[in-house]
Amino acid sequence: MKIILKNICKSYNGRKVIDNLSYEFTPDKPVVIEGGSGIGKTTLLRIIMGLEKPDSGEVVFEGVSHEAVRFAPVFQNTRLIDKLDAPANVRLAAREISGDAVRAALIALIPKEELGKKVRDLSGGTQRRVEIVRAVLAPSDVIIMDEPLTGLDEGNARRAVAYIKENMEGRILITSSHSDLFEAFCETLLLK
Amino acid sequence: MQTLSLSAALCRVTTSITWADSLKNGTARKILIIVFWLLLWQGASALVHNSILLAGPYESLLALCSLAVTSKFWLSILFTFLKITLGFVLGLITGILCACLSYRFKLFREFITPPISVIKSIPVASFVIIVIIWAGASSLATVISALVVFPMIYHNMLSGLEATGSSLIEMGRLFRFRFIDKARYIYFPQVLSHLHSAVLISSGMAFKSGIAAEVIGRPLQSIGNGLYLSKISLATADLFAWTFCAVILAYLFEKAVSLILKRLSAA
Incomplete structure (x- = not known):
């Protein structure tokens, strides 16, 4: 499968955010989108997921119809079901995976004693790691992560990136990040 | 010592x-x-x-005691309660269903908006007469309480659905949550906060309007009929006794509804 961006343009309030961008994403080439704040990284990710429409240009999904493509996102802001604990949140998106497997995956990134707490009682950094595990475990063709390392300290960020890298399993990975941890194994798409 | x-x-x-x-x-x-x-x-x-103008609490209590020993009294309370509860449940279910359909299908919303405006603006008394002509007095309390409850639930349910954050909806859609999970974890908490006060208020309204309709339609064995008979026989103490029963019934019903809502919120 391949995602091809063809001459994507997007403006907000008369200001051009993305200007004639063409690019290809494939499973063997994870990509990290870099660029200053407000440069259009989130907008581009949302366009790829079909949550926003470009003003012109198109997103082509080669080898699969657009409707059939399954995305597993980590959004820019936290989006979890507050009143559920971390394993329950992950299982909502990954029903086929057993509870034990979900807990084992979560323990790789968050302390065991945090598993039983409702996610609204977890710190921002822990919530972020729950979202990362959810995106990785959910059945998908494309993993999209918008600043996934926000709120993580150096050690946790390293562990999170290693976890993502080990579990991509032939899927397309597109992430935006200010951290250089992704650069080690991702191609950089610099937005200007 | x-x-x-x-x-x-x-x-x-x-x-x-x-x-x-x-x-x-x-x-x-x-x-x-x-x-x-x-x-x-x-x-x-x-x-x-003058006990016709103003019966005191002692006389009203005596009237209540003398009513309470008759089976007709208890049957009246039971039938009124069941009919109004049925009307409330029907209004609740149809209000919720129509709001869901309106949220999902714009055309449905456009179609249903005029009749809902009509239901809201027509006086209850007019509806009572129409229902008596069409369906008779026996189902009156059910139909009237349903008609009073329906628009309140519809509007509050719809505004709850519309207030549901698009961010969680997007998340649920992309992760392909099951319909039941989306309804339970994304829409339900938002909708419940909007529905809570509407359900409590409409439960009280259902009893007031249902009994008012019974006074006009006078179905046998109903609180409304008891009130009407008190009026024509100028038995103010009986009137107060029946009113007391209606108030207690509405109070208990509201408390039960409130308890159910609390349980649902905690779930």
């Missing part, structure tokens, strides 16, 4: 402290306020000295 008198004194002190505390902010104060109003009512009825 000394120990006994000491413990008795302690007991008196404790009792007086509890009573003082209760008087300050508790049950005792509430009871005293109710007693005050009952005495005022009794005093006013003694002053008027």
Whole structure:
């Protein structure tokens, strides 16, 4: 499968955010989108997921119809079901995976004693790691992560990136990040 | 002996402290306020000295006791309660269903908006007469309470659905949550906060309008019929007794609904 961006343009309030961008994403080439704040990284990710429409240009999904493509996102802001604990949140998106497997995956990134707490009682950094595990475990063709390392300290960020890298399993990975941890194994798409 | 008198004194002190505390902010104060109003009512009825104009609480209690020994009284309460509860449930279900359809299909919303505006603006009395002509008096309380509940639930349910954050909806859609999970975890918490007050208010409204409809339609064995008979026989004490029953019934119903809502919120 391949995602091809063809001459994507997007403006907000008369200001051009993305200007004639063409690019290809494939499973063997994870990509990290870099660029200053407000440069259009989130907008581009949302366009790829079909949550926003470009003003012109198109997103082509080669080898699969657009409707059939399954995305597993980590959004820019936290989006979890507050009143559920971390394993329950992950299982909502990954029903086929057993509870034990979900807990084992979560323990790789968050302390065991945090598993039983409702996610609204977890710190921002822990919530972020729950979202990362959810995106990785959910059945998908494309993993999209918008600043996934926000709120993580150096050690946790390293562990999170290693976890993502080990579990991509032939899927397309597109992430935006200010951290250089992704650069080690991702191609950089610099937005200007 | 000394120990006994000491413990008795302690007991008196404790009792007086509890009573003082209760008087300050508790049950005792509430009871005293109710007693005050009952005495005022009794005093006013003694002053008027005409049980047709104003029956006192004592006379009303006697009337209630004499009504309570008849099976007709209990059957009237039972039938009114069941009919209004059925109407409330029907109004609740149709209001929720129509709001879901309106949220999902714009065309449906456009179609249903005029009849809902009509239902809201037509006086209950007009509906009562229409229902009597079309369906007879027996189903009156059910239809009227459903018609009163329906628009309130519809509007609040719809605004709850529309207020549901798009961010969680997007998340649920992309992760392909099951319909039941989306409804339970994304929409339900938002909708419940909007529905909570509407359900409580409409439960009270259902009883008021249902019984008012019964007074006009006078179906046999109903609270409304009891009220009507009190009116034509100028038995004000009976009127107060029936009213007391209606108030208690509506209160208990509202409490039960409130309890269910609390359970749902906690789930």
